[in-house]
Amino acid sequence: DAGVTQSPTHLIKTRGQHVTLRCSPISGHKSVSWYQQVLGQGPQFIFQYYEKEERGRGNFPDRFSARQFPNYSSELNVNALLLGDSALYLCASSLGHSGANVLTFGAGSRLTVL
Amino acid sequence: DQQVKQNSPSLSVQEGRISILNCDYTNSMxxxxxxxxxxxxxxxxxLISISSIKDKNEDGRFTVFLNKSAKHLSLHIVPSQPGDSAVYFCAASPGFQKLVFGTGTRLLVSP
Structure with a gap:
């Protein structure tokens, strides 16, 4: 069975550009969460979606947006990129949306903003 | 505001010995x-999890201890193996999936 898959694995953008990151959850998982991991820090929560509805949002500016599709895959969009957006973006999926549901993470998309 | 703290950025242990990784939190929720x-x-x-209604959870070589009064939890790995060498993150949840992570502890287990 495939795990959580993310694309692209690496990408380089310049300041002011826009980026779209994609995530396919484990088959049967209906919840998708996005995390940002800056070098030397732990992952920081950005969004959670469950059954195509936003269930939680972290302390990120409105430049960050996401959505979940009917097949439960998800996109994370970041507009007007800043140097500080350079990070590893992790997607995680789970069966349900409560804290007792273990998150399974993908390998991440590493974004570099120049 | 760091709600989950891992104060040891790194830990070195010999194979076969116990590894103890520590984590402190501030949010009682x-x-x-x-x-x-x-x-x-x-x-x-x-790796392993624990509910706030418990003080210990064990899974094979891994045991997590929770001290709610001290707002402290620890992960014990016994015996440690070279394949355990990795970065370990402590995370906490207020009941839904907004996990709050610590900054991680890099464990190195030497043969």
Missing amino acids: FDYFLWYKKYPAEGPTF
């Missing part, structure tokens, strides 16, 4: 705690 480990170029992998 956290009711679920988890440990993840991360190898380079991979996403974090779930």
Whole structure:
């Protein structure tokens, strides 16, 4: 069975550009969460979606947006990129949306903003 | 505001000995705690969890202890193996999936 898959694995953008990151959850998982991991820090929560509805949002500016599709895959969009957006973006999926549901993470998309 | 803290950025242990990783938290609303480990170029992998109604949970070589009065949890690995070398993240949840992670502890187990 495939795990959580993310694309692209690496990408380089310049300041002011826009980026779209994609995530396919484990088959049967209906919840998708996005995390940002800056070098030397732990992952920081950005969004959670469950059954195509936003269930939680972290302390990120409105430049960050996401959505979940009917097949439960998800996109994370970041507009007007800043140097500080350079990070590893992790997607995680789970069966349900409560804290007792273990998150399974993908390998991440590493974004570099120049 | 760092709600989950891992004050030791690194830990070195010899193979066969015990590894103890520590984590402190400040938010008393956290009711679920988890440990993840991360190898380079991979996403974090779930290791073990504990509910706030318990003080210990064991899974093979891994045991997590929770001291709610001290707002402290620890992960014990016995015996440690070289394959355990990774970065370990402590995470806490307030009842839904907004996990709050610590900054991680890099464990190195030498043969």
